[in-house]
Amino acid sequence: MKLKTLIKKYNSANLVLRIAIAIVLGSLLGVILPSQKWIGEFGTLFVSALKAIAPVLVFILIVCSLASGKSHLDRRFGRVALLYLTSTLVASLVAMVANFIFPQKLDLANAFGASAAPSGIAEVMHNLLIHAVSNPFAAIVEANYIGILVWSACLGFAIKKIASETTLSVLKDLTASVSLVVRWIINLAPIGIMGVVFISVSTNGIGIFKTYGSLILILVVTMFFMAFVVVPAIVGVMLRRDPYPLVLKCFKSSAVTAFFTRSSAANIPVNMALCKKLGLDSEFYSVSIPLGATINMSGAAITITVMTLATVHTLGIPVTMSSALAVCFLATLGACGTSGVAGGSLLLIPLACTPFGISSDVAMQVVAVGFIIGVIQDSLETALNSSTDVIFTATAEYRAWQKQGKPLPKEFFREHGTEEH
Structure with a gap:
């Protein structure tokens, strides 16, 4: 009876409060009991469970939504894709300006080896196309979201043309079942995050701040500026409303789990659950959220730009406006090719170094520095990338509501005078 009472109290408590307590508890245990692995x-x-269920959830949701839905891929998809790409480009430009104001230098002597990086933008684009037509079962197993999007969309449209009501009913029941499993996993987020924080604190401590404090600071400040100034500005321009209630809601509900799991793929179920709470169309967000996990990479663009220009300053290479803009362009394209893989943005740094003629050996040392600070850099990057997937999905959906004359949620958008269209 006591166990049932405890479980009931746990389930009834606010999820954000439970996560906050878990963060504190995990930090304390990491300091006091670091050897208790x-x-x-x-x-x-927890992270493995989210990563495992996310590809299945995305595949089934898209198939079911397209097979049984009355709508089709409308202007919302073009709008959200434009928001994703625009924010990624703007993020690289913001990072470029930050580096001109506060130029960084690296201690490359402390770097060590890293994985092989793509040889050029052509290879990045080739990999994206190959992933799009990979074996659908392999795509699910390997969490290849480009392939999952392509094949689930094809299957969904095919079923819509030939399936019976019985087939559609089975699909809906299967979708509901997988969604329920996801809710069970998300409900255990506080326990999982406690473990993630424990690993981070017990393994890394605060030593990385001593050598790379300045570099970490510019990454943190740039990403926070993007999150709380640029992104709200984009949302405000699109909706002509105060964007902060919506933006802060999304950051609170999505960025926290993304920060600690450090995986855009693992955060997809969290984002989809949030989209449902925001009252968004499941036919839309079941496609736009995994799409965002693939091409909405503001944090990655910032990382690539900051690390590349820090390398340039370290080597004393003159920076022209054209070369800096070339870095921004390559960072944007490269970031869209990382597909949410942990540490994937770092492997695009050598590509962004090419306009300055920096050798691959030096560039890979910079990649290694990125892995050293990854416990902070990758966490912030993932939090920014993943939470803005929901923000821009909601923005595209609410913009469509405005054009239809449908009122926006009063929770986020209080009316001032007459309705704006």
């Missing part, structure tokens, strides 16, 4: 297993299991 079994505590970190809770985090490993």
Whole structure:
């Protein structure tokens, strides 16, 4: 009876409050009991479970939405894709300006080896196309969201043309079942995040701030500027409303889990659950959220630009406006090719270094520095990338509501005078 009472109290408590308590508890355990590695297993299991269920959820949701839905891929998809790409480009430009104001230098002597990077933008684009037509079962197993999007959309449209009501009913039941499993996993987020925080604190401590404090600071400030100034400005221009209630809601509900799991793929179920709470169309967000996990990469663009220009300053290479803009362009394209892979943005740094003629050996040392600070850089990057997937999905949907004369949610948009269209 006591166990049932405890479980009931746990389930009834606010999820954000539970996560906040878990963060504090995980930090304390990481400092007091760093040798108790079994505590970190809770985090490993939680992240692994989210990563495992996310591809299945995305595939089934898209198939079911397109097969049974009355709508089709309308202007909302073009609008959200434009928001994704625009924000990624603007993020690289913001990072470029920040580096001109506060130029950074790296201690490359402390770097060590890293994985192989793409040889050029052609290879990045080739990889994206190959992933799009990979085996659909392999796409689900490997969490290849480009392939999942392509094949689930094809299957969904095909079923819509030939399926019976019985088939559609089975699909809807399957979707509801997978969604329920996802809710069970998300409900365990506080326990999982406690384990993730424990691993981070017990393994890394605060040593990385000593050598790379300045570099970490500019990454943090730039990403926060993007999150709380640029993104709200984009949303405000699109909706002509105060954007902060919506933006802060999305950051609170999505960025926290993304920060600690450090995986856009693992955060897809969290984002979809948030979209449902925001009253968005499941036919729309079941496609736009995994699409965002692929091409909405503001954080990655910032990382690539900051690290590349820091390398240039370290080597004393003159920076012209044209070369800096070339870095922004390559960072934007490269970021869209990272597909939400942990640490994937770092492997695009050598590509962005090409306008300055920097050798691959030096560039890979910079990649290694990125992995050293990754515990902070990758966490912030993922939080920005993943939370803006929901923000821009909601913006595109609410913009469509405005054009239809449908009122926006009063929770986020209080009316001032007459309705704007």
